[in-house]
Amino acid sequence: MNTPRRHVAAAASALLLLGAGCANTADSSADVPALRYAAVGAPAATATDPHGRVGNESDYTRFAMLYDVLTYPDENGGIQPRLAVSWDSEDLTTWAVTLRDDAVFSDGTPVTAEDVLFSLRRIQGKGAENNGRLSMFDLDASATTGEHTLDLVTKGPYAEFASAVASLTFVVPEGSDDFTGDPVPGSGPFTDTGEGDDTTAVLTRNDAWWGSTPGVERLEILAMPDAQTRAEAVASGQADAAGSISPATASRYEEQDGFTVLRRPGAVNYPLVMDTRTEPFDDPDVRRAVKLALDRDQLVQTVFLGFGEPGTDVLSPNEPTSPDAAPVRRDLAEAERLLEESGRADGIELTLTTTNSYPGMEEAATLAAEQLGEAGIDVTVEVHPPDTYWTEVWNVEPFYLNSLGGSGFVDFARMALLSEGPINETGWTDADFDADFQEALATADDARRGELLGALQSTVADEGGYVVWGLGDGLDLIAEGVRGMPTGPGFNRIFIENATVGG
């Protein structure tokens, strides 16, 4: 007779637990100006270490609010000082960096050059998890030169220093290594209350922050994997802002009172990747034919529902240094002529691999295949499961869709376009390109460097293995009264400290 009783006891204690949960949530959110931001993220994949593997947008946003970074991108893609106030170099290799002297961690200790160097080394040490974020630096040769000054040494001349230390250089107190327990003190605009969970981070304004007073006293960052659910959270008043909603949802709310759709141009890019080492893409004529056979307007209309711009194969068209390329018009006759010239008048058969990791990738591949078919390029679409796409297809298959987000041209070229780049997925090996790239990085004059980088982008657009058929807008939904959400390119989107609600 002891058993049923034990089960009853177990059930009762389960209910008590639930009840206890009820009781201990002191309602600290009452009447405090609070912003609830539903960001892209799977709660189960929440990261606590800002320097390791970060898969969630919600985590990046939280880290940017908790920790200071050296520099950050503004609304126009320019780089602005943040924890670093100035940086200067004679030889573009040893960079004398001056930090602000009024930054303080939430435990009261000042932020010093030692903390910065420690954090940068820790980030570099976890390069395998963070895409080699600081691999251009020789941090063993780098050293602090004072309480708030340090010399950072790059492996070669690197004129784009400011963007190399932008956005993700989260500075933590020297010696911090365990991020799984109590919150590690940061010096950012907000501090972690520790009240949150994997789904919702609860932050409170850091009144000791050196910058202008953040827009809200309380910030809740919600990790939500489904785009529709994020939008509905705002629509039903359970959140104030939703990051990255789908074009279909955006067009529904665009005309509705009480909601605003923010557009972040150039945020979504699903280029077709052609491996220039592999037959038939080793023939420049074939690559050109593919680029000419696509109807880019139709792709943008279908995949992004018009929330975007047709692409010109320029990888990062929204940077200050990007070339002004003419629109690529569909020219089936020319595409067929090129195929004939390359001895493939009977057409080609290809397999284009895609996935549904990100909304629209599958549709983009299907429509592109249809359009290529009209030029005699017979394409079979293969949809690969998302969890193994980035290990089994990406950087492996000769013809697939990639998803490029946010990183600027210099960073991307370093990884993917130099002959020795670690993720050279298009097999782009061009000694001249490599030399010009190094020359650009060794050019101190901004205008001249911009010209050189622009020319490099043009070369890849004309001859390379990327078909940038269109760029979709990043679409955020905000409720009435929310102001100051970032709309700039790249990681500008994670710096939400100036957002306000109501009033």
Add this chain to the structure above:
Amino acid sequence: MTALRAFLTAIARALLLLLAVSAMVFVATELLPGDAAGARASNGATVEQVAALRAETGQDRPAWQRYTAWLGSLATGRLGTSLVNDRPVADAISQRLPASTALVVLALAFAGPLILVIGCWAGAGSRTRGTRTAVVTGLAAVPQVVLAAVLSALFAGALGWLPPVSLLPPGGSPLESPHLLILPVLSVALPTVVFGAGLLAGAVADTVRRPHAVDSRLRGTPTVLFFARDVVPFLLTPLARVVAISAGGLIAAATVVETLFGYPGLGSLLVTSVSARDTPVVQAVAMAAAAVVLGGLLLADVIAVLADPRRAPRPKRRAPRYLGVQP
């Protein structure tokens, strides 16, 4: 004494089954292509870097060593740490357990009586039984995602009675805002009802054919009394088994509902960990679900002994007949 011995045997059997489940889940996770080190490494990482990551997290050891190490730490009450983000597995589980428990308990409380009623309806009709079970089977084929979307479109969209998403306040209890639970609970409970009723219908059909039931009907017992006195008492054990199996499924497989309503339970944790090959987390969630199923079946066995209307000693048998449905 017989009851006690039967009970102890049942416990031992449940523990053995739990062990077998853990081994099966481990092997299944092993068989998937790739591992947690690959999932943790960024896209540009070299083979050497991934290998270093693998060694750092102890994944370079042979599978049997990792499994026995996991068993050993489980025996001392530790669930280990995630291979992907280094966090204690217990943290991730305990954060989601209240939400999942609330969902499952409420869904079963709602589904249990309905399973009984619909099961009787489907199983008792002598001539219409084929049609009735076909209706139940047909309803069971409606995918949960469709049901959830329809419920949401109806109650949150068209009628506007309920919120379309069910975000729980951070650190709060799910019972704090009961209206948030209605749509998720209905979305998981309704498929459970048809699934359970379909299974129970067989037991009902058997029961109404028993001599005492046939007699009772011939004597003209009113329908309600007939079911309450002559049928339902025989259904408690199969019902408990159906509910136990459903509970396990609801704990680990409510993913669709969790994602659609933004309701943070164990299902999405399981899916995310499987896709990241995060074995310690997969094992922990699978164990939790299996423990609920086996615990529930154990309870069903106890009910079988205590609530058998004939008060007959439990017949000896080797293999558990989980659904209690006789061919």
